[in-house]
Amino acid sequence: MIRVFSGIQPSGELHIGNYLGAVKHWVGLQDEYECFFCIVDYHAITQDYDVDALESHTFDMAVSLLAAGLDPGKCVLFVQSHVLEHTELAWVFTTVTPLGELERMTQFKEKAQRQESVLAGLLNYPVLQAADVLLYKANRVPVGEDQVQHVELIREIARKWNTRYGQDFFPEPHAQVGRARRILGLDGQSKMSKSLGNTIGILEELDGIWELLRPAVTDPARVTRKDPGTPEMCNLYALHQQFSPAYTVEEVANKCRTAGWGCLDCKRVLADNMAVALAPIRERAAELRARPERVQEVLESGAERARSVARETMREVRERMGLLSAPQATPSET
Ligand code: TYM
Helix, strand or coil: CCEEEEEECCCCCCEHHHHHHHHHHHHHHCCCCEEEEEECHHHHCCCCCCHHHHHHHHHHHHHHHHHHCCCCCCEEEEEHHHCCHHHHHHHHHHCCCCHHHHHCCHHHHHHHHCCCCCCHHHHCHHHHHHHHHHHCCCCEEECCHHHHHHHHHHHHHHHHHHHHHCCCCCCCCEEECCCCCCCECCCCCCECCHHHCCCCECCCCHHHHHHHHCCCCCCCCCCCCCCCCCHHHCHHHHHHHHHCCHHHHHHHHHHHHCCCCCHHHHHHHHHHHHHHHHHHHHHHHHHHHCCHHHHHHHHHHHHHHHHHHHHHHHHHHHHHCCCCCCCCCCCCCC
């Protein structure tokens, strides 16, 4: 049986980077495999965050994921902190993970550089990620390119634990990376990411999309309206490939190469197509927001289903590691 696991931080609304890079892919996988998708709130607290907003951001992420097409009838959607075994297994894994491996993680190095004092939680971030995946003995992890190195480390953690405590207990999962492996932000240079402020939210309406696209960076060779451009050098062309029909993509490429269109013309078409493509997601999100109790129900039943798998894995992990089993809970005498 193939099992899929992936996670996303509760950054509020999805943006088109994590939507195209991961979530759109998840929506397809839930038809074929047993899938667990997790909103990873314990990961989100490894960096400075807004305590007052975390709860609403977690809820909003659930709304976005359901609106984007995750179907609780086909997959398990839940919040990481609702299943305590994630942090328990993460602790276990810290005892088999070499410090040097954690220190060489690119994301750790990048994030640590931006901070005055580096906390242990940030270093151990990939260990918690290993616990997320391996608790469900998942074989496949659909992610964007930036997570591939973490999945490699998960494989190593599984190997190390297996060598010490039980051959083949944990499978070695594979990263699955789709075509939209690294969507660039509106600056045309860095990965689209909420922390860099270069995103377009999937719930934006046409006017909002246009406001964001208008100043977006294009092919730097197009200094004036008459300069021909190279579509492959332009982030907007990459976005057209995601949101526009094939004939428009072709037209965009021609009009760019011949300077038939200016960049603003190209952006206008993109904004229209993006708004059309995202409209059904926006509509579903509005419906879900009107029924917050439905979203809560989905998360509760998701956590329940996740817990039943997680408990069984942890029971076996404790046993194989020689931990004394806990006394059975007895009913209160009063
Ligand atoms: P996060 O929340 O940063 O991103 C969620 C998913 O979206 C992908 N992604 C992108 N893909 C292409 N272009 C972009 N600009 C872009 N931005 C984000 C990410 O690669 C990711 O797949 N550490 C993970 C969350 C996590 C996880 C897990 C993932 C926790 N536990 C276990 C897989 C398995 C993260 O921060 O994702």
